[in-house]
Amino acid sequence: MAISTKNVPVPVLVPIRRALLSVYDKTGLVQFAKALSDRGVELVSTGGSYKALNDAGLPVCDVSDLTGFPEIMDGRVKTLHPNVHGGLLSIRDDEGHKEAMSKHGIAGIDLFCGNLYPFEDVVASGADYALGIENIDIGGPAMTRAAAKNHAYVTVVTDPSDYSRVIDALDQNKGQSPIELRKRLALKAFARTAAYDAAVSNWMAEQLCEDTPAHRAVGGALAEVMRYGENPHQSAGFYKTGEVRPGVATAKQLQGKTLSYNNINDTDAAFELVSEFDPKRTCAVAIIKHANPCGVAEGRTLQEAYEMALRCDPVSAFGGIVALNRTLDAAAAEEIVKIFTEVIIAPDADEAAQEIIAAKKNLRLLVTGGLADARKRGLFVKSVAGGLLVQSRDNGVVDDLDLKVVTKRTPSAQELADLKFAFRVAKHVKSNAIVYAKNGATVGIGAGQMSRVDSARIAARKALDASESAGLEVPLTSGCVVASDAFFPFADGLLSAAEAGATAVIQPGGSMRDDDVIAAADEAGLAMVMTGMRHFRH
Structure with a gap:
């Protein structure tokens, strides 16, 4: 039985007679290789993988014996050879391919097991540029992609968690690998090399301070399949990028x-x-x-x-x-x-x-x-x-900004502390954002409105509700300060804040009507500080 393709039939089951194993992460390698060997699979390996298998007493051939060429240049060149890539890429049922294999003495490789140099871990540890470059794998991705492309005949294994899955499939199919397994493992292999290349290119862009490279790749490793996304009818997965930033990931x-x-x-x-x-x-x-x-x-x-x-x-x-x-x-x-x-x-x-x-x-x-x-x-x-x-992460911090008092009245020390506090919070509120704060605490927050004046009013209304809930006779916003994530385009938002009880304002500035807003603040007796930095968050 075969599944038809454009060129030649793709076999549903492919016997695994020879396997090439070349891994950096050797977790479970010896057990996997032994299971393959016990099922009559010839083992070929490289470098440290060969040593691990040989030390374990397994019958294993060094890739140099396969290629007839020694490992050179500190291991940079060992598998980039026609005897390896021909064995991985040959279409077994194509007469021309079979003739080339026979002419050049190329034997088929039915299973490739490989994982890559730990580039992500190395650069995450703070490695310098030279060490980062040295940890970019070349042969591993090349063999992985070759095996994945030719999954019609080759089983590619890139994750130790799949070792038992492969052995079970061989046992269920009398030493043969089924097409469905080969397809899914090929998908996993292409996804892995794509994420790897994304990590390399993004790291190099960062090292070279290139904010907008000609191509931008994004990759991550699946951490969890989620029950659903934002809503039950949406599928979702959680992927980790390898960034070492403390947080939920x-x-x-x-x-x-x-x-x-x-x-x-x-x-x-x-x-x-x-x-x-x-x-x-x-x-x-x-x-x-x-x-x-x-x-x-x-x-x-x-x-x-x-x-x-x-x-x-x-x-x-x-x-x-x-x-x-x-x-x-x-x-x-x-x-x-x-x-x-x-x-x-x-x-x-x-x-x-x-x-x-x-x-x-x-x-x-x-x-x-x-x-x-x-x-x-x-x-x-x-x-x-x-x-x-x-875009780059919003890494602006109010403590680093040159704050400018633009009104006749200068904020008091307490007002200034609360203004900085409120602006820190406003950076993390969906735009348009208004934050009322007093004594180091928010007392009203208006978020995500189409109009800044609406955000100011909603924040004041919520503050009144909170005041009533706390049994306060004086609203929480009385004597507070207010922060806006972006400039006030008109004085109305500012005046709404003043009506709520705000005595001081912090905002980026930059409006065509800044002078009008400053004049309104002066008339209302407000102190106002401009930061020169906006914090839109959509």
Whole structure:
């Protein structure tokens, strides 16, 4: 039985008689090779793989015996030879190919097992340019792609987790590899080499400070198949790029249910925000819902910071994500578990806190080992129909900006501290963003509105609701400051903030009507600071 193709029939089952094994990661290699040998498969290997198999007492041929040419140039050249690539690429049922194989003494290779130099790990460790270049694999990807292209006849194995799968298939098919397995392994092989090349090209672009290379590749390794995406009718997978930035992708989950697509998205937003706050200076907590903060605060303790963050919008915090910038302790954990929370993420969690969280078996607890560097560059990728939008991460930090007072009144020391705090938060609020803050805590947040004045009004309205919930006679926004992620195009948004009780403003500036807005601020007795940096987040 055969499946027809354009040129020659593709066999459904292909016997595996000879295997070439050339791996960097030798996990399970000896056991896999022994299983193949026990089933009558001739073994050919290279370098360190050959030594491992030979030391294990397995009958194995060195690739140099196959090629008739020694390994040279410190191992850079050992498999780039017609006897290897001819054995991998030959179409066994093509008369011309068979004639060429016979004429040149090329024997077929029915299985190729290979994985690549650990380029991603090496550059992630901070290797210099020369070491990074030296760890770019050439022969491995070439053989992998050759075997994958010719999967009609060759089984290509690039992942140790597939070793048992291959052996089981051989046992079920009397030593033959089925076409469905060969296709799926070929897909996996092409995906691996694509992700590998993406890592190399993106690293080189970074090293050369090339922000917009002629071609941009994006790759990652599947970490988890998700039950669904944003909505149940959408499929989804979580892929890791290998970036060592602390966060949800690198975190260790100590307990709780598997993270959903939305959990991962929201947890990333929460941790990126709380990483803006230096743990040596302050305790900070961010509560996130649908990728927007519903409360952020600094405090003397994590418990105090959490309580102040929760006060900003206790309704929206239900079912939210909580991120902390220091090790989670028992006092903070006790407060957090009082309401339904989806995820807690922190650099670490002490034993007492873990015991408290353990009582909520579905609550996810993630520890990252550190905070993300808010100043570090990186790539941000978004798909659009027919293309990718790629930009650098927003690594602007308010502490690094040249703040300019543009009004007659200069902000007080407390107002200035709150302005910086509010602008840190506004960077992580969907545009148009308005953030009211007071005494190191948000008291009202307006996010994602088409009009900035609407964001200002919504933030004020939510602050009133929170004030009523807390039983306060004076609104939380009385005497607060306000931050805007972008300039005020008109004075109306500014005046709405003043009506809510704001006494000082921080905004990027840059509007054609800056003078009008400054005049309105002066007339209202507001102090206003311009940053010169915008923080749109769509």
